Amino acid sequence: MQPFRIEIPQADVEYLHDRLASARWPGELPCVEWARGVPLGYLKDLAGYWRTRYDWRAAEAQLNQHPQFISEIDGQRIHFLHVKSGQPGAKPLLITHGFPSSVAEFLHLIEPLVNPADGQAFHVVAPSLPGYAFSSPLSATGWALGRTALAWAELMRRLGYQRYGVHGGDIGAGVSGMVAGLDGEHVIGVHVVTDPLTAAATATFLPGMAGRLDGSDPVDKLILDRMDAFTKEGSGYLAIQSSRPQTIGYGLADSPLLQLAWIAEKVHEWTDLPVDRDQMLTTVSLYWFTGTGASAAHTLYEQAHSSDWGVPPAVPQGFAVFGADETVRKLVPAPDGAHWTEFSRGRHFPAMEAPAQLATDLQAFFGPLQ
Structure with missing residues (x-):
């Protein structure tokens, strides 16, 4: 394992600013707002902020406050944060981001986990998924969830953690569940986050799910409507990345506007609480400076063409549902007795939307586990 610091050359920062200043903008039809993608006025304002007011060096310094390392696992370069707590009884916790995200999603979550005012403390390990940010270049095909989960188990072994918890959302939830299933001897519990729209979108990929729902039941009808909306209107980003990642990759690698719009x-x-604009732009900047929009897309392709979904975890399971409603219990396969917490606000990115609430739920779940 090699210590690592983020040090983006100033020439790369200036090149980004130049590209944003000379961007070519498309026209826009009247009155469509968000119905056909990111509105022109919104993206012009955001791009202008990224170019003239967002401070990459401040974000870089904030990330570099946390110890970072690089290790090669299964032929793949893996970047990770490893932030140890000084509090007695701290438990190792492996946290995994999803798409379109990065370890910057956890910037406001790490401190309350590592140094809580009271309650359970954690040693936090936060890897960048293969093909994302500094876990690049992508070394080979085949980096779907199962291979990533095996790499994470090996990472925790190398760090000397005999017993640890796992947590994630989106792709990170899938990876965490697989780690728990594949390395149950060492995992004390698995905690994942979800929300009604994510749960409904995931249900569209489950064979026979629509046939198991009754359209005359109000809750089932709401689920079916959300599944249909995701299929018709919300899945375009996933369809192209899971079928033609190389093609969309040219645009993501060459155009900061496309990379910005793709994530924004x-x-x-996928949020209903305010997200810090600078924090979001740090994730966008990580994709841009590392040129990993394409390789992140390739990992989505890998999972779409994989039949490996792991084995069900046999360890304690915890679920935090943000923006909860009556549909999620029907869609999330929580075993009897699982830890279950519902929050009325927040959605897909709770580590950015509601980090204090998420930290408290992680403490509540993992605190009693030995």
């Missing part, structure tokens, strides 16, 4: 659209659609 999902943050807008």
Whole structure:
């Protein structure tokens, strides 16, 4: 394992600013707002902020406050944060981001986990998924969830953690569940986050799910409507990345506007609490400076073409549902006795939307586990 610091050359920062200043903008039809993608006025304002007011060096310094390392696992370069707590009884916790995200999603979550005012403390390990940010370049095909989960188990072994918890959302939830299933001897529990729209979107990929729902039942009808809306209107980003990742990759690698719009659209659609604009732009900047929009897309392709979904975890399971409603209990396969917490606000990115609430729920779940 090699210590690592983020040090983006100033020439790369200036090149980004130059590209944003000379961007070519498309026209826009009247009155469509968000119905056909990111509105022109919204993206012009956000791009202008990214170019003239967002401070990459401050974000870089904030990330570099946390110890970072690089290790090669299964032929793949893996970047991770490893932030140890000084509090007695701290438990190792492996946390995994999803798409379109990065370890910057956890910037406001790490401190309350590592140094809580009271309650359970954690040693936090936060890897960048293979092909994302500094876990690049992507070394080979085949980096779906199962291979990533095996790499994470090996990472925790190398760090000397004999017993540890796992947590994640989106892709990170899938990876965490697989780690718990594959390395149950060492995992004390698995905690994941979800929300009604994510649960409904996931249900569209489950064979026979629509046939198991009764359209005359109000809750089932709401689920079916959400599944249909995701299929018709919300899955375009996933369809192209899971079928033609190389093609969309050229645009993501070459155009900062496309990379910005690609992520900003999902943050807008998948949140209902304010997200710090600078924190979001740190994730966008990580994709841009490392040129990993394409390789992140390739990992979505890998999972779409994989039949490996792991084995069900046999360890304690915890679920935090943000923006909860009556549909999620029907869609999330929580075993009897599982830890279950519902929050009325927040959605797909709770580590950015509601980090204090998420930290408290992680403490409540993992605190009693030995």
